[in-house]
Amino acid sequence: DGGITQSPKYLFRKEGQNVTLSCEQNLNHDAMYWYRQDPGQGLRLIYYSQIVNDFQKGDIAEGYSVSREKKESFPLTVTSAQKNPTAFYLCATMPHDRGLMNTEAFFGQGTRLTVV
Amino acid sequence: AQKVTQAQTEISVVEKEDVTLDCVYETRDTTYYLFWYKQPPSGELVFLIRRNSFDEQNEISGRYSWNFQKSTSSFNFTITASQVVDSAVYFCALILPGYQLIWGAGTKLIIKP
Numbered sequence: 001d002g003g004i005t006q007s008p009k010y011l012f013r014k015e016g017q018n019v020t021l022s023c024e025q026n027l028n029h030d031a032m033y034w035y036r037q038d039p040g041q042g043l044r045l046i047y048y049s050q051i052v053n054d055f056q057k058g059d060i061a062e063g064y065s066v067s068r069e070k071k072e073s074f075p076l077t078v079t080s081a082q083k084n085p086t087a088f089y090l091c092a093t094m095p096h097d098r099g100l101m102n103t104e105a106f107f108g109q110g111t112r113l114t115v116v
Numbered sequence: 117a118q119k120v121t122q123a124q125t126e127i128s129v130v131e132k133e134d135v136t137l138d139c140v141y142e143t144r145d146t147t148y149y150l151f152w153y154k155q156p157p158s159g160e161l162v163f164l165i166r167r168n169s170f171d172e173q174n175e176i177s178g179r180y181s182w183n184f185q186k187s188t189s190s191f192n193f194t195i196t197a198s199q200v201v202d203s204a205v206y207f208c209a210l211i212l213p214g215y216q217l218i219w220g221a222g223t224k225l226i227i228k229p
Contacts, residue, residue, distance in 0.1 A: 031215055040125075042207065042221035050215065088159060094215060100149060101168055105209075105217060107153075107161040 003027065006091050006108035012116050013078070013085070021111045023091035030096040030108070032074035036060060037110075039089045046089075049074055050096075078113065086115045095114045118143050120210050122220035129198055130228050137193045137223045139208030147171075148212050150191045152182065155205040155222070164206075167191060195225075205229045 004025045013019045023032065031050050037041040045058030049068040063082025065113045068074050091108040119142040129135045141150065152164040165175060167184050175182045179196045195202050208220040 033217070040224070043219045045217075090159070090161065092161075094217075096215065100147070100211065100213060100215065103211070103215070104150075104151065104163050104166055105153075105161075106163075110159040112159075 004093055004106055004108035006092060006111050008078050008087075008110065008111060011111055011113045013113060015115055016080045018077055018079050019085075019113070021078065021089055021091075021113070023074045023076065023108060024072055025074075025093045025106075026072060027093055027095070027106065028092035030071070030072070031094040032068065033075070033092040033094070033105070034058075034064070034066065034076045035090045035092065037090060046076065063070065085113055118145075118210065118212060118216070118218050120208055120220035122206075122208055122219050122223050124223045125221070126226065127137065127222040128226040128228065131200055132197050134194060134196050135198050135227075137195075137206050137208075137225065139191045139193065139220060141189050141191065141208070141210050141218075143210060143212060143218075145212050148210055151207075151209040151211065152191075152193050152210065153207045155207065159203070161177065161207065164193075198225075200227045200229055208221045 007022045021028045025075050026101050034046040044060050047066040049055035053112040089111045092105045094105050121140045148169045150167045153161045155161045164165045174186050181190045181194045205222045205224045210218040
């Protein structure tokens with residue numbers, strides 16, 4: 001089935017450890033996004049990538065890193081520099097080949113990260 | 117400024133009541149698109165509707181309807197005869213040329229039986 005797979009669904013991290021969240025898509029979409037969502041809050045953009053080997057910082061990139069070596073994959077690393085990483089992380093994709101008028105964002109099921 | 121405002125943080129109604137979720141946007145662009153997404157408790161966002169800046173026709177889909185008014189920069193969402201399954205967080209979003217996405221803060225809708 002076509003879609004976006006985020007793994008793991010739940011992740012526990014000890015303070016001071018780096019951790020990588022996976023986002024894989026087989027939709028052949030160009031753009032990929034990482035969002036952070038805190039309880040009762042909206043979506044805040046961490047990083048996004050429009051093409052392979054290129055990505056841009058979003059509003060809250062500090063303490064996070066990404067790579068886009070393949071079109072299908074956009075992993076997010078939460079580093080020890082991120083002081084308050086406990087949150088729900090959502091990966092999204094968006095096709096560009098339909099044109100702006102027919103596009104939409106598609107979302108994975110999210111990863112809930114808890115620092116213990 | 118490019119911005120989407122959902123002023124209602126949380127709305128609580130009794131089942132079968134009608135409810136309207138407000139969305140007000142700001143943009144300098146003349147071409148843009150507006151979306152509504154639903155986020156159920158499971159967490160994944162589900163696309164509901166897209167509307168472009170040149171089409172002010174209202175849309176109805178079953179119990180859902182959307183009212184787009186450029187004069188007031190609003191794109192409001194109404195659920196008629198609400199059901200418990202409609203309980204979720206609803207997000208309004210704006211997409212601009214360059215595929216820039218601007219999200220509202222979301223409105224948590226609670227439908228009580």
